Amino acid sequence: MKSLIHFDRSWHEPFFKRIKDDGPWSKAEHFSLAYLAAKERIVPNFRGLIAPSQLPQLTLHPHQVETARMVIEEMHGKAILADEVGLGKTIEAGLIIKEYMIRELVKKVLILVPASLVHQWVSELNTKFYIPAVAQRKTYVWSQCDIVVSSIDTAKREPHRKLVRQQNYDLIIIDEAHKLKNHKTKNYQFVQSLKKKFCLLLTATPIQNRVNEIFYLVSLLKPGYLGDAENFSKNYKSGERNVKNEAKLKTLVNQVMVRNRREDTGLNWPKRIIKSFDIPFTAEEQAFYDRLALLKQNEMIQPFTLLTLQREACSSREAVFVTLNKIYKKTASPMNEYLWHDIFEKLNRINQNAKAEKVLELISQINDKVIIFTEYRATQLYLQWFLKKNGISSVPFSGGFRKNKKDWMRMLFQNKVQVLVATEAGGEGINLQFASHLINYDLPWNPMRIEQRIGRIHRLGQKNDVHIYNLATRGTVESHILHLLYNKIHLFEQVVGELDKILTHIDLKNVERQVSRIFEESDSDGEIKIKLDNLTSVINFEQQQLAKEEKHESSGNS
Amino acid sequence: MNQAEIRDFLERFFTSSDCTVLSPKNDPHFKVKLTKQMDKLLMNRPFYWHYIEQTRQKAETAVLAFKFDDRTEDGELIHFGSPRLHQIFHVTEELGRYIRLYQIIPYQQSSALEPWIGINMKVSYQCDLKKERLTSIGLQLINGTLIEGFQTMLTRLRLNQKLPDYCYTLKPLITIQSGIRRIEQYIESEINAESSKWAEEAKKRWEKDQSLLDSFYEHRAEKPERYDLEKQALEAQYKPYIHIQLINAGLFYLNSATFLPNTVKTR
Numbered sequence: 001m002k003s004l005i006h007f008d009r010s011w012h013e014p015f016f017k018r019i020k021d022d023g024p025w026s027k028a029e030h031f032s033l034a035y036l037a038a039k040e041r042i043v044p045n046f047r048g049l050i051a052p053s054q055l056p057q058l059t060l061h062p063h064q065v066e067t068a069r070m071v072i073e074e075m076h077g078k079a080i081l082a083d084e085v086g087l088g089k090t091i092e093a094g095l096i097i098k099e100y101m102i103r104e105l106v107k108k109v110l111i112l113v114p115a116s117l118v119h120q121w122v123s124e125l126n127t128k129f130y131i132p133a134v135a136q137r138k139t140y141v142w143s144q145c146d147i148v149v150s151s152i153d154t155a156k157r158e159p160h161r162k163l164v165r166q167q168n169y170d171l172i173i174i175d176e177a178h179k180l181k182n183h184k185t186k187n188y189q190f191v192q193s194l195k196k197k198f199c200l201l202l203t204a205t206p207i208q209n210r211v212n213e214i215f216y217l218v219s220l221l222k223p224g225y226l227g228d229a230e231n232f233s234k235n236y237k238s239g240e241r242n243v244k245n246e247a248k249l250k251t252l253v254n255q256v257m258v259r260n261r262r263e264d265t266g267l268n269w270p271k272r273i274i275k276s277f278d279i280p281f282t283a284e285e286q287a288f289y290d291r292l293a294l295l296k297q298n299e300m301i302q303p304f305t306l307l308t309l310q311r312e313a314c315s316s317r318e319a320v321f322v323t324l325n326k327i328y329k330k331t332a333s334p335m336n337e338y339l340w341h342d343i344f345e346k347l348n349r350i351n352q353n354a355k356a357e358k359v360l361e362l363i364s365q366i367n368d369k370v371i372i373f374t375e376y377r378a379t380q381l382y383l384q385w386f387l388k389k390n391g392i393s394s395v396p397f398s399g400g401f402r403k404n405k406k407d408w409m410r411m412l413f414q415n416k417v418q419v420l421v422a423t424e425a426g427g428e429g430i431n432l433q434f435a436s437h438l439i440n441y442d443l444p445w446n447p448m449r450i451e452q453r454i455g456r457i458h459r460l461g462q463k464n465d466v467h468i469y470n471l472a473t474r475g476t477v478e479s480h481i482l483h484l485l486y487n488k489i490h491l492f493e494q495v496v497g498e499l500d501k502i503l504t505h506i507d508l509k510n511v512e513r514q515v516s517r518i519f520e521e522s523d524s525d526g527e528i529k530i531k532l533d534n535l536t537s538v539i540n541f542e543q544q545q546l547a548k549e550e551k552h553e554s555s556g557n558s
Numbered sequence: 559m560n561q562a563e564i565r566d567f568l569e570r571f572f573t574s575s576d577c578t579v580l581s582p583k584n585d586p587h588f589k590v591k592l593t594k595q596m597d598k599l600l601m602n603r604p605f606y607w608h609y610i611e612q613t614r615q616k617a618e619t620a621v622l623a624f625k626f627d628d629r630t631e632d633g634e635l636i637h638f639g640s641p642r643l644h645q646i647f648h649v650t651e652e653l654g655r656y657i658r659l660y661q662i663i664p665y666q667q668s669s670a671l672e673p674w675i676g677i678n679m680k681v682s683y684q685c686d687l688k689k690e691r692l693t694s695i696g697l698q699l700i701n702g703t704l705i706e707g708f709q710t711m712l713t714r715l716r717l718n719q720k721l722p723d724y725c726y727t728l729k730p731l732i733t734i735q736s737g738i739r740r741i742e743q744y745i746e747s748e749i750n751a752e753s754s755k756w757a758e759e760a761k762k763r764w765e766k767d768q769s770l771l772d773s774f775y776e777h778r779a780e781k782p783e784r785y786d787l788e789k790q791a792l793e794a795q796y797k798p799y800i801h802i803q804l805i806n807a808g809l810f811y812l813n814s815a816t817f818l819p820n821t822v823k824t825r
Contacts, residue, residue, distance in 0.1 A: 004757065004799045005749060007742055011655070011804040012735075018656050019734065019809065026657045028717055029574035031806055033567065034654030035678050035709050037647040038805045039692055040559050040638075042680070046687040046756060054639025076686045076763060076795065103688045130641050170794075195787050197794040198686075222767065223788055224774030 043103050047073055051098040058128050060095065061267060061460070063260045064088055068095040070258055077105075077198030078221045080177070080257040085204045086459050087260050090121065093173055093200055094129045097147075101131065106170040106198065108146050109133075112191070113175035115151035119403060121175070122149050136160075142167060156190040170197045177201035180220060181213035192220060211236060211243050218256060226252060270436070270462045272454075274492045276470040278479060279354050288346040289313050289476065294339060300331050303520040307477065312376065314473040315442040316383075317350045319376035355471050356386050359439060362469055363392060363419060369435035372421045373453050375442050380421050383441070393417045399424030432456045436464040441471055443481055446512040447491050451499050454492070468492055477519060484532040485515065489539045502542045559638050561626040568624065568636075571650060572596070580621065586630040592619045599649050657808035659717040663816065665724065671811035673699040673730045675737045676708045678805040679745070685760030685798040692805070693745060697737050698814060699730035704744060711817055712810070727811045734809075742802075749800060757798035764796035 018025065026034075043050060049069055052060055064087075071079040071092075077100070083089050100106035111133065113121050118135050125133040125147070134141060136150035142163040152174070155164050172194055174180065180188050180201075199221055215232050218225055226232050226249075238244045262269060281289060292313060296306040305327070312320040324347070328340055363370055374380050377398070384394050395412045397420055413420040414434055435457055444450060458466045470492070472482040486492065491499070503511065518531040559567070565588055572579060572590045580589040592600065597619040598607055610617045624642075625633035636643055661671060676696040683689045696708030705711065721727065732740075771792065775785050 005746055006799060006801050008801065008803045011807065012738070015656055015807055016734065018658075023658075025719065025808075026654045026806075027574055028657065028659060028719065029570060030650060030654035031657040031808065032654070032709075032713070033571055033574070034651045034806050035692075035694070036567065037650045038678070038680060041647065042692060043688055043690045046683075046689045051639075054637075056637050056639065057635075073687070078795075104682075105684070105686075105688050130639060132641075192784060193787070195791050197791050219774070222770065223784075224770030224772070228774050228777065230777075 049095075049099055050102050051095055054102065055095075055098070055129065058091075059461070060091070061088065061265065063265045063267075064092050064095060067092045067258045067260065068099060071096055071200070072099060075256060075258075077171070078200075078256065080201045080203065080217060080221065082203050082257055082259040084259075084261050086455070087262065087265060088460050089202045089204075090124055090175075091128070092258075093202060094125055094131065096200065097125070097131055097171065097173070098129045100171060100198065108167060108169050109148070109171045109173070110155075110164070110167070110169045110194070111147070111149040111173045111175070112152040112155060113149060115153065117175065118149050118151060125149075139163060152187055152190070156186055161190070165193060168195055171199070172196040173200045173202065175202045177217065178203040178213075181216055183216040183219075188216065188220070211249075214249075214253060218253065221256060225256065267460075270458065271465040272458060272468060272493060273465055274468045274470070276472065276482060276487070277358060278474040279358050279471055280474045281476075282350070282352050282354050284346070284350045284352070285313070285317075285354060288317075288343070288350060291343050291346050295327070295343075298336065298339060300336065300339075301327060304516065307516060307519050310477050311442070311445075314355075314476050314478045315374060315376050316353055316356070316379040317347060318378040318382040321347065322378050353382075353386070355441060355473065356383060358471060359383070359441065360387070360390055360392075362439060363387075366437050366467075368418075368437055369413065370419050370437045370439060371432060371435055371457065372419060372439045372441050374421065374423060375444055377423055379441065380423050383421050387419060387421075392419055394419035394421050396420075397422040397424075431459060431461070433459050433461040433463075436462060437467045437469070439469045439471065443470065443472060443478055443486070444512075445481060445515045447486065447489070447499060448503070448511070450486070450491055451494065480519075480525075480528060480532070481515065484529055485536060488533075488536040489543070498543075498546075502539060502546060561637065564636060564638065564643065565626060568646070571646060575653075586625060586627075587633050588624045588626070589621060589633075590623075591621050594619055600645065651805065655804075655806050657806070658810075659712075659719065659808065660721045660725065660727075660811045661813055661816070662716040662718050662722055663725070663813050669725045670813070671721075671725050671727045672814055673727060674708075674810040674812050675699060675734060675741070675807070676712070676810050677738070677741055677807045678709055680803045680805055681745070681749070682801045682803070683756060683798075684801060685757065686763070686795050687756075687760075689756075693748075695741050695744065696810070697732075697741055699732045699734070699737050700728060702732060702740065703814070703818070704740065705818075715812065715817065717810075721811070725811075745802060760796050760798040764792060767792050767796070 049065060049072075051068070052058075052065060063083075067081065067083075071077065071081070077096075081089050081092055083092070097106065097109060111121060122133050122135050125131040131147060133147040133149050134145045136142065136148050136154060139159060141148055142160065143166070150160075154160055172191075174191060180191060182188060183192075201217060201221060203217075215226050215229070215236075227235060236243055236245055236249045243249060280286075289310065292306060292309050295301045295309070296303060301309075305323075309320055309323055312323055324343070328344075332340060359372065372383060372394075374383065380396055380398075384396060387394050393416075395409045395417055397406070397409050397413075401409065409420070410432070413432070420432070420435070433456075438453065438457055440450065440453065454466070454468065470482060470486075472479040514535065515532075518528060518535070522528045522531060568588055568590075569579065572592075575596055576593050577596055578591040580591055581587050594617060597603075597617075600622070601620050607617070609615075623633040624636045625631075626636065628635065634640075634642060663669070663671075674696050676694070678692065678694045681691050681693055693706070694709035695704060695706055696711070697704045730737075768789070771785070771788050775781050778785075
């Protein structure tokens with residue numbers, strides 16, 4: 001044991017100097033308080049977590065605390081965090097960093113995340129955990145700052161690469177680690193080349209198609225844990241996709257991976273209550289909508305443009321005007337003057353927006369915070385104006401706002417006004433879980449965007465049931481999308497995060513394009529229906545397959 | 559540390575640092591006007607101070623206002639995990655590192671004071687996990703009496719920064735250096751008597767992961783750079799060691815008869 005003991009003697013010299021110089025000496029009270037301060041901060045046990053008691057403002061869920069404890073005590077600080085989406089992997093990671101920092105086992109931390117999430121990570125670590133994390137902006141940050149958040153794409157490029165590799169990290173955290181499944185990629189090799197005492201890999205989809213992927217992910221964490229590549233193939237692989245000795249592999253993997261499932265957390269997840277409304281156009285709106293087809297019949301616009309105009313017309317007069325005016329300026333000639341005149345006259349005659357009236361009715365019934373999502377900036381402005389006219393104040397929200405402005409709008413919505421009118425939910429998200437009512441004023445053609453909208457409010461921290469109101473205009477492209485696609489794939493009931501998995505699996509990332517094509521290329525409603533039905537069954541089939549796999553996986557775990 | 563203890567700590571810290579406490583005892587806030595020294599240590603505004611000193615203007619030191627619960631409006635919420643409190647802890651440790659104190663004894667008693675060295679240390683047991691304990695040891699520099707719990711014992715004595723007029727100090731026979739050495743030896747013997755199960759377990763974990771790593775690169779004639787990196791990382795992760803750091807230390811001139819012999823450990 002003797003060789004293990006090390007006395008820090010750097011204090012001897014200054015002490016002897018004070019004796020020689022007869023001072024300066026501390027005050028007696030400072031001396032006692034210094035001892036008290038040290039005593040209060042002592043780490044009395046190898047086991048147990050101290051961090052939660054230092055974070056009184058943070059609501060931690062039991063599964064998050066247990067995960068942090070397991071990672072530190074049983075996995076020795078090297079683990080894959082693979083909770084289902086929405087269970088707070090970032091919180092778990094933050095808690096682990098904090099605990100290690102309190103114990104002074106970790107000083108230098110590197111956090112690699114997708115570029116769009118850098119600021120969210122920094123701000124969560126700063127505000128929730130008092131961890132002085134900084135976003136990497138200047139090259140000196142790598143060596144000067146202890147806790148750095150960066151995108152992997154920046155870190156792996158020169159001149160950063162060289163600097164990053166020089167650092168001695170105590171802890172490396174990689175978000176969205178499933179992107180590192182291929183060992184031949186630059187990203188994988190870069191991460192492999194970093195020195196890491198402790199390491200956390202965060203992912204929502206750990207075991208995907210290939211058995212190899214889990215092998216390379218684990219080997220990043222603990223090389224040799226699953227044998228070398230050759231041994232692994234021999235022991236666990238049969239063919240490209242299939243596993244043998246599955247039970248054994250799962251037991252091994254579960255010792256380096258934590259995967260919390262919603263159903264196991266014991267949390268009461270709020271229900272989703274979905275109401276869809278089929279709203280008929282007013283007579284004026286209908287007349288205008290019907291006239292739009294004439295533009296295509298006269299070959300002044302492409303089928304795709306007609307679709308755009310129709311979708312906008314379902315939203316608001318203001319939204320469609322922007323596009324229509326552009327087309328007019330391009331195509332106007334004496335030959336078609338009568339046609340344009342007719343269309344604009346019909347547009348002008350619209351003096352009531354059927355959907356906006358419905359929104360007004362809903363808001364007054366709800367009598368609580370409401371978020372309205374629209375696809376169009378012009379509609380956003382119109383709605384704000386319309387609501388104001390009816391005595392309801394609202395704040396706008398757009399993806400393009402700077403972070404400060406986003407925070408400010410969020411604050412105003414939380415504290416002052418009843419309604420937030422937003423145009424975008426994705427990207428650097430804001431969390432709005434203090435609101436529980438969401439109106440889909442118009443419907444995007446990309447189901448992922450709907451999911452992101454819902455994800456803003458249906459997340460950990462939501463205390464009420466979530467109400468979702470879908471507005472679709474009767475007898476238009478929009479009602480087709482709602483009834484023939486979204487309702488059939490149970491989009492509004494889906495657990496957030498599931499859809500992404502499904503679409504990745506069937507390689508159907510661009511649903512929007514698919515759907516547009518169906519509308520453009522079909523000659524009748526019947527044809528549209530058949531084609532949308534096909535799409536629906538593909539998605540549903542995959543959904544069932546995944547559900548089966550999950551079930552299988554979880555029974556294998558226990 | 560609960561909120562009342564934190565308030566008490568702040569009050570003691572700022573009062574003893576010559577800052578002016580502005581709020582009454584039962585106020586929900588704790589407000590304090592800093593001195594120039596405290597402002598420089600706590601407020602992190604070197605440019606302000608540089609400017610003030612260059613232009614020879616009168617400085618306006620900052621006022622800190624703390625609150626202890628969420629219900630109170632205004633003020634900085636302070637709790638055990640808050641960065642401000644840890645900054646203050648840190649400053650306290652810096653300011654309270656080295657001391658020299660003399661015991662005040664009743665007039666009638668012997669007026670000779672014996673020299674003691676007192677050291678407060680933190681012993682850290684570290685592998686991939688960590689545990690700490692404090693040890694506070696005093697050693698009399700004439701006959702080598704050593705006592706544990708020295709800091710607690712001190713709180714029972716009346717002490718002063720200056721030698722009382724009617725007292726004189728005895729000359730040490732043991733040098734400070736060898737006094738420190740004796741204390742270190744004592745700590746070492748104490749550690750050696752403890753169970754080292756934690757270290758053996760850590761070594762087992764280390765060996766296990768090292769053998770996995772070796773097997774991973776077994777078939778390579780020449781091991782890649784990664785192998786050495788991983789090997790070093792495993793050492794950093796698991797290698798057990800015990801680190802002993804100073805919290806604070808001091809010279810104390812005491813009349814041993816007033817607190818011995820109950821606490822004598824070794825002689």
